[in-house]
Amino acid sequence: MRRLWSVYGGYVVGFASLFVIWHLASVYLVSSVLFPPPAVVFKKGVVLLRNGVLCDNLSASLQRILMGFIAGSVLGMPIGLAMGSFRPVRKLLEPYTEFLRFIPSVAMITVAVIWFGIGEASKIFLIIYTTIFIVILNTAAGVSAIAPNKIRAAESLGATRAQIFLHVALPATLPYILTGMRLAMANSFTTIVAAELIAANDGLGKMLWDGRLFMLVDDIFVSLVTLGLLGFAVDRMFRWSIYTFAGKYSPTT
Amino acid sequence: MPLVSFRDVEKTYRSLQGVDYHAVEHFSLDIEAGEFFCLLGPSGCGKTTVLRMLAGFEAPTAGEILMDGRPVTGASRDRAVVFQGDDSLYGWLTAIENVEFGLRMRRVPKAERRERAMRYLDLVGLTGQAQKYPAELSGGMKQRIQIARVLANEPTMLLMDEPFAALDAQTRALMQEELANIWQAERTTVLFITHDIDEAVTLGQRIGVMRAGPRSGVKGVVDVALNGARNRTDDTFLAYYRQVYAMIRDEVAAAIARTR
Numbered sequence: 001m002r003r004l005w006s007v008y009g010g011y012v013v014g015f016a017s018l019f020v021i022w023h024l025a026s027v028y029l030v031s032s033v034l035f036p037p038p039a040v041v042f043k044k045g046v047v048l049l050r051n052g053v054l055c056d057n058l059s060a061s062l063q064r065i066l067m068g069f070i071a072g073s074v075l076g077m078p079i080g081l082a083m084g085s086f087r088p089v090r091k092l093l094e095p096y097t098e099f100l101r102f103i104p105s106v107a108m109i110t111v112a113v114i115w116f117g118i119g120e121a122s123k124i125f126l127i128i129y130t131t132i133f134i135v136i137l138n139t140a141a142g143v144s145a146i147a148p149n150k151i152r153a154a155e156s157l158g159a160t161r162a163q164i165f166l167h168v169a170l171p172a173t174l175p176y177i178l179t180g181m182r183l184a185m186a187n188s189f190t191t192i193v194a195a196e197l198i199a200a201n202d203g204l205g206k207m208l209w210d211g212r213l214f215m216l217v218d219d220i221f222v223s224l225v226t227l228g229l230l231g232f233a234v235d236r237m238f239r240w241s242i243y244t245f246a247g248k249y250s251p252t253t
Numbered sequence: 254m255p256l257v258s259f260r261d262v263e264k265t266y267r268s269l270q271g272v273d274y275h276a277v278e279h280f281s282l283d284i285e286a287g288e289f290f291c292l293l294g295p296s297g298c299g300k301t302t303v304l305r306m307l308a309g310f311e312a313p314t315a316g317e318i319l320m321d322g323r324p325v326t327g328a329s330r331d332r333a334v335v336f337q338g339d340d341s342l343y344g345w346l347t348a349i350e351n352v353e354f355g356l357r358m359r360r361v362p363k364a365e366r367r368e369r370a371m372r373y374l375d376l377v378g379l380t381g382q383a384q385k386y387p388a389e390l391s392g393g394m395k396q397r398i399q400i401a402r403v404l405a406n407e408p409t410m411l412l413m414d415e416p417f418a419a420l421d422a423q424t425r426a427l428m429q430e431e432l433a434n435i436w437q438a439e440r441t442t443v444l445f446i447t448h449d450i451d452e453a454v455t456l457g458q459r460i461g462v463m464r465a466g467p468r469s470g471v472k473g474v475v476d477v478a479l480n481g482a483r484n485r486t487d488d489t490f491l492a493y494y495r496q497v498y499a500m501i502r503d504e505v506a507a508a509i510a511r512t513r
Contacts, residue, residue, distance in 0.1 A: 149341035152310050157355035157406050158330030167358070171345045249345045 068127020076135030084143025142176025294463030
């Protein structure tokens with residue numbers, strides 16, 4: 001119990017204070033229907049949970065993020081590894097990564113909708129676009145950060161080039177890959193909401209937009225809180241899995 | 254025939270500004286099979302360059318390096334390297350997994366490689382640390398892991414690049430003693446790079462003294478006729494120390510003057 005408290009106590013107090021301050025601000029500071037207190041938002045959240053609206057929108061957004069995120073990571077990793085390992089490949093692909101990564105995914109919504117319509121395809125394309133460059137850059141940076149002596153040691157222990165790649169370069173780069181994925185996940189939230197605000201039939205972004213359209217301020221706040229909690233939960237899960245499955249790859253963190 | 258021969262080896266580095274730096278020039282040296290050879294020189298004299306060329310990490314600009322009569326063309330498992338720092342260890346593998354790395358690459362069956370790795374971990378006194386990760390071990394322990402890792406791979410010779418330079422004085426003295434004992438038992442050929450006269454006289458059967466760089470080469474070779482455990486306060490030990498010191502003193506002064 002004591003241990004549990006020392007690990008999670010800070011979080012509990014932190015979150016509690018957030019809601020207390022929100023409550024005080026909305027009741028005493030700006031008493032307006034445009035800024036509902038947490039209790040009202042919570043009640044509305046329960047209603048939207050019961051009638052399935054919240055679950056439908058949440059799962060729509062989450063599904064898009066996960067599909068795009070996984071596809072983007074799976075594509076980005078080998079490209080990043082190749083760019084970090086072979087100079088000619090880097091020279092060849094750098095114009096693409098260095099050019100495209102400065103075009104924000106939010107700006108790509110326009111062409112995504114024109115090309116793929118307002119359905120799932122455009123959202124998944126956008127999340128892949130958001131994910132892939134961060135994963136590529138982090139992976140390539142990870143490869144070039146490998147201490148040369150790790151490679152030399154493997155060579156003089158009789159490892160082949162393929163073995164060095166598989167048993168030295170890949171595990172040494174893993175912490176960088178996972179960091180890239182974690183950053184990409186955070187950015188995916190921004191992208192999906194923006195995309196759903198502009199063109200979608202469902203999702204948390206659509207819920208926000210509808211809330212504005214029909215002046216359902218409580219709905220807007222339910223959607224915002226859900227986004228916050230979802231992002232927090234996903235990031236924690238990511239950190240936990242890095243720690244559990246890949247902790248030994250970076251014992252310092 | 255010597256095990257290793259450097260014949261008129263030259264290594265030139267070109268800086269980004271296009272200026273050539275001649276690290277070593279006319280470097281010739283023979284190392285006999287089974288001997289413990291210390292290469293001693295002031296800092297920046299090209300000792301590490303010599304080791305890297307023999308390891309096959311870098312090619313000489315001119316001249317040739319022969320091992321068993323064949324020119325060295327790249328890294329190979331017959332020339333295992335113990336590096337100065339600990340960045341050559343694999344942080345995601347446990348101590349024992351690091352030691353059996355070479356065996357695993359050669360697809361030695363798991364049970365056999367475990368047993369062999371355990372034997373060498375025992376030799377360096379780390380049986381109890383087998384399941385720990387490098388980050389959990391002290392600097393001295395990490396160097397022992399490196400030594401066990403190369404020995405388990407059974408190379409023809411060991412190349413050691415100031416392996417104890419980063420350790421504190423007490424640990425270093427202890428590690429030197431242990432390395433001497435291991436060498437007495439295994440009799441693997443060793444090329445040991447150091448800038449420490451005391452270390453060279455403690456470990457070496459022969460000591461090659463290098464001139465200050467650039468265009469460095471071998472100034473002279475001292476045969477150390479001391480057998481078994483060596484005592485730093487022994488008269489003969491001190492006589493060798495003085496002899497080597499006299500050879501290297503001018504070179505150190507030259508090295509300092511050059512960098513001023």
